[in-house]
Amino acid sequence: MKKKSTCPSCKKSIEKNKNDQWLPFCCERCKLIDFGSWIDGSHSIPGEETFIIPDDEMPPH
Numbered sequence: 001m002k003k004k005s006t007c008p009s010c011k012k013s014i015e016k017n018k019n020d021q022w023l024p025f026c027c028e029r030c031k032l033i034d035f036g037s038w039i040d041g042s043h044s045i046p047g048e049e050t051f052i053i054p055d056d057e058m059p060p061h
């Protein structure tokens, strides 16, 4: 039973027993790219509301 795996980063098919140290990625670069984008995503969540503080409560001066 053979399963073809694809790299989640570059979508290239990975040959089994070739670069299995980077699985499920095909290479170190793809692993780092995916890890980087994962960190990036945590910084800006799509749909997150921006809190706007109204400044109409400022005391007159």
Ligand SMILES: [Zn+2]
Pocket: 007, 008, 009, 010, 011, 012, 025, 026, 027, 030
């Ligand atoms: Zn790849």
